[in-house]
Amino acid sequence: MVSTHSATSSFDALPMLGRGKHRNPKKGACFMELASFLAGERWSDHPQCTHPLLAMLARAVNDLTSDGARPRLAPLIPSVIGLTSGDPRWDVRIALRAARTALPVAPADRQQTLAVAIIGCERMLDVLDDRPEGTLEPESVEALDQAPRTAEWARKFCAGSHMRTKRFVRDATPSVVSTAVQGISEAFAPDVDARLRTLLAETIAEVRVWAGRTDEDTAPLVRDAWDPVVKAVPAH
Known part of the structure; x- marks a missing residue:
């Protein structure tokens, strides 16, 4: 679990995180830029220390979280360092979690894309995990049940379709993550910042399980x- 090091109540101050890309620390820092610094890499929002799609999720959550709430993402930063893999299941499952989380709260104009994403990710897992065709995990069923008409449309839309794994990972999963985070940020629901942070925290926790990592592995x-490179702001 990520929770050991992620609670903000144990901090007097947190690094001030900014939206977007920064040329150097003097211009500010986003979630992944600070991760690159803590990992000892060159300053970048695309560091090698973190799986590309997980890093994309972190950047999206960083950018769509409000200025006041963004520093509360910072305790999660050390937990993404060292999480890398070439296993396509990571990409599919990161995208699937994002779509499941977003579908019940996203605006109607994004729900079709998210429902198709859930079904598409599940079909890709049928191939990758050698499951029976048409398998839906309980979490996917629950998410789709929140928008039954959209889910039925998505099932018909996806009927007979197929995409190669490499293309799905390259093209579809980043689009799913982007749409999901955008959908949550546009939700007519309370605590959007908390929902975004929870998505990121729970995704990190799941990825750490895949990687065989524990809290003891992460400082x-x-x-x-x-503190030498990023301005501090009060934690509370």
Whole structure:
């Protein structure tokens, strides 16, 4: 679980995170840029220390979280360092979790895309995990049941369709993550910032399980590590 090092209540100050890309720390830092610094890599929002789709999710959540809530993402940063794999299941499952989370709260104009994404990801897992064709995990059934008409349309839309794994990972999964995070940010629901943070935290926790990582493997966010390059803001 990520929770050991992610609660903000144990911090007096947190690094001020900014939206978008920054040329250097003097211009500010986003979630993944600070991850690159803590990992000892060159300053980048696309560091090698984190799986590309997980990093994309982190950037999207960072950018669509409000300015006031964004620093509360910072305790999660050390937990993404070292999470890498070439296994396409990681991409599919990261996208699937994002779509499941977003579908029940996203605006109607995004729900069709998200429902298709859930079905598409499940079909890809049928291939990757050698499951019976048409398998739907309980979490997918629950999400689709929140928008039954859209789900029925998506099933018909997906009937007979097929995409190669490499193309699905390259083209579809980033689009799914982007649409899901955007959908949550546009939701007519309370605590959008909390929903975005929860999506990121739970995805990180799941990826850490796949990677065989534990809390003991990850150092907590220590002010001495980031204070020289990023401005501090009160944690509460």
